[in-house]
Amino acid sequence: MESTTPYESYVYAYPHKTAYRPLPERPALRELWADQPKDALSLYLHVPFCEVRCGFCNLFTRIGAPEGLTTAYLDALERQATAVREALDPAEPVRFAAAAFGGGTPTFLTASELERLCDIAEKRAGADLRSVPLSVEASPSTVTADRLAVLADRGTTRLSLGVQSFVAEEARSAVRPQKRATVEAALSLIRDAAIPVLNIDLIYGIDGQTEASWRQSLDAALAWRPEELYLYPLYVRPLTGLGRRPGESSAAGWDEQRLRLYRAGRDHLLAAGYEQVSMRMFRRADAPAQGAEDYACQTDGMIGLGCGARSYTAELHYSFDYAVGMGEIRGIIDAYVRRPEADFARADHGRWIDAEEARRRHLLQSLLQARGMPVAEYRERFGSDPREDFPAELAAFGESGWLVDDAELLRLTPEGLAHSDAAGPALFSADVRAAMAAYERK
Numbered sequence: 110m111e112s113t114t115p116y117e118s119y120v121y122a123y124p125h126k127t128a129y130r131p132l133p134e135r136p137a138l139r140e141l142w143a144d145q146p147k148d149a150l151s152l153y154l155h156v157p158f159c160e161v162r163c164g165f166c167n168l169f170t171r172i173g174a175p176e177g178l179t180t181a182y183l184d185a186l187e188r189q190a191t192a193v194r195e196a197l198d199p200a201e202p203v204r205f206a207a208a209a210f211g212g213g214t215p216t217f218l219t220a221s222e223l224e225r226l227c228d229i230a231e232k233r234a235g236a237d238l239r240s241v242p243l244s245v246e247a248s249p250s251t252v253t254a255d256r257l258a259v260l261a262d263r264g265t266t267r268l269s270l271g272v273q274s275f276v277a278e279e280a281r282s283a284v285r286p287q288k289r290a291t292v293e294a295a296l297s298l299i300r301d302a303a304i305p306v307l308n309i310d311l312i313y314g315i316d317g318q319t320e321a322s323w324r325q326s327l328d329a330a331l332a333w334r335p336e337e338l339y340l341y342p343l344y345v346r347p348l349t350g351l352g353r354r355p356g357e358s359s360a361a362g363w364d365e366q367r368l369r370l371y372r373a374g375r376d377h378l379l380a381a382g383y384e385q386v387s388m389r390m391f392r393r394a395d396a397p398a399q400g401a402e403d404y405a406c407q408t409d410g411m412i413g414l415g416c417g418a419r420s421y422t423a424e425l426h427y428s429f430d431y432a433v434g435m436g437e438i439r440g441i442i443d444a445y446v447r448r449p450e451a452d453f454a455r456a457d458h459g460r461w462i463d464a465e466e467a468r469r470r471h472l473l474q475s476l477l478q479a480r481g482m483p484v485a486e487y488r489e490r491f492g493s494d495p496r497e498d499f500p501a502e503l504a505a506f507g508e509s510g511w512l513v514d515d516a517e518l519l520r521l522t523p524e525g526l527a528h529s530d531a532a533g534p535a536l537f538s539a540d541v542r543a544a545m546a547a548y549e550r551k
Contacts, residue, residue: 114364116342120477120533122419123470124460126431128544135455138196141422146410147197149206152236154186154226155415156212157442160250169417169431170213171438179218181446183225189414190233192453197412205236205412209244213417216251220259227263234414239264246271249287252295257302266397267306268299269339275329276322279315283343296333305397306336313370314343314363323370327377336396339389340374342367342530371527385479388529416445420456423467427459437551466538467491468498473536477529481513481520495519502536 118125158179159170174182197203208230218226230236244267245260252270260268272292274280280287299307309330313323330338375385383391411421419428429445432438462470468491475482487495496503496514503519506512511525511532525532537545 114531115368115528116344116364116530117534119341119344119530120473123473123533123537124426124462124466124541125545126419126428127548128541129426129428129431129458129460130544132427132456132459135457136425138193138454138456139198141425141427141456142197145422147201147203149204150410150412152205152208152230152234153411153413153415153418154208154210154215154230155413155418156210156215156218156226157182157415157417157438158212158217159214160217160248169433169438169441171435171442174217178442178446179222182442183222183229185416185446185448186226186414187229187233188448188450189453190229192450193412193414194233194235196454203235205234205241207242207244208236208238211244211246213246214248214251215245216247216253216256216260218256220253220255223256223259224263227259229414234412242266244269247295247299249292249295252298254298254301257298257304261302261304265304267308267337268302268304269308269310269337270295270299271310272326272330273310273312273341274315274318275326276318279318279322279326282316282318283312300333307333308337308339309333309335310339310341311374312341312343313374314367318366318370320370320373323373324377327374331378331381334393336393338378338383338391340371340378340391341389342371368527375527385526387478388526416442423462425456425459425461427456430458432551434551460541460544464491466541468493468495469536469538472499473533476519476521476536477533479520479526481518484517484519499536505535506532 155169157170158174159172194203210226210230215223215226227238231238241264243263243265245265246269248271257268273283273285275289275292277289296307296309311326311330371388375391378391379385382394384394386392409421409423411419413420413428416429417431419426430441432441468487471487471490472482472495475487482495484495487493491498503512503514506521506525507514509525509528511521511528513520513522521529521532
């Protein structure tokens with residue numbers, strides 16, 4: 110398949126938020142969720158604060174928090190959780206099968222604020238955190254013994270640490286100011302807290318990075334025997350720190366460098382006893398299972414709380430307004446903390462999902478997993494064959510050597526997995542592509 114770059118876009122959800130638009134009708138959540146299955150929902154709480162914004166980051170987050178803002182944010186999160194739980198109908202059984210705290214950096218919050226965050230998830234949203242997989246994101250400088258004690262006590266089963274590089278020069282190049290000693294101290298505290306799964310995020314493609322320095326970071330991470338490792342290619346996106354710096358995104362051979370480093374990292378982890386779950390995710394063969402957290406959501410039933418969170422029903426994906434620029438993000442957060450409880454009972458921004466988009470989403474998010482997509486699962490859900498629904502896309506993947514069709518299993522080849530960030534966007538619909546192209550960055 111022809112693609113100008115193997116790194117067109119990281120697809121972690123479909124459709125992307127840049128395809129969302131204001132919903133003039135502001136549909137009531139009670140009506141949206143009335144006929145949805147509620148026996149295995151996922152819960153996501155978004156904390157939009159970081160101590161520093163890395164040069165590559167385009168997440169919905171702000172640097173620091175003025176006095177009182179985290180309290181005001183948690184107050185708003187509690188109002189939203191109350192309104193959403195009411196919309197799900199308190200008289201009907203509701204069960205959450207997985208939970209996650211992301212951001213931003215959830216561990217930006219103090220230990221007592223993390224206690225309150227967990228209380229909101231349990232007492233307001235209705236999740237039993239100690240009985241389901243609970244994943245929490247953290248950064249090295251915010252990992253403290255008291256915060257980890259709260260998370261471990263409240264049932265955290267997975268802690269994901271954003272390290273990116275153990276090499277000081279590379280961390281500075283990626284505008285990720287941190288000391289190696291801070292990273293190692295954080296990892297030591299996490300292991301002492303006995304949270305079952307430690308994930309370490311690393312980035313390849315940083316300016317000046319070599320195979321030797323990449324191997325140095327990989328080996329430094331492997332020394333802690335993390336249950337999971339995520340290997341991310343560096344992206345330079347508009348409105349980010351690196352996006353305002355010349356050079357990285359136009360450097361000759363950058364795609365080749367990233368592909369070379371990806372393959373070196375993949376092979377190194379496979380040799381170390383890790384299994385490849387997707388292009389980015391590697392899991393130690395003896396790591397405890399994490400249930401629904403392991404795979405991207407092919408199905409629906411996601412409740413997102415917080416101003417950067419998404420929610421998914423079968424017919425509508427919705428969230429609040431989206432931005433990357435710091436000024437716009439601050440404005441959205443300020444509006445969120447002023448919002449009254451009743452206002453959280455309606456959806457503001459989103460995208461309606463028709464039958465064709467639902468099929469496309471299932472194919473895309475299943476195919477990007479190394480295990481592939483069982484055709485029987487697709488057929489049972491949609492009553493059709495994916496080869497008949499998407500003949501051109503799958504044929505192009507096959508001609509490129511990216512796809513293996515084993516009759517009852519469609520899966521990407523190793524080369525297909527390496528090109529996941531081109532394969533994913535190739536499955537976007539024309540309507541979603543048009544909406545993303547028309548989105549005005551802010």
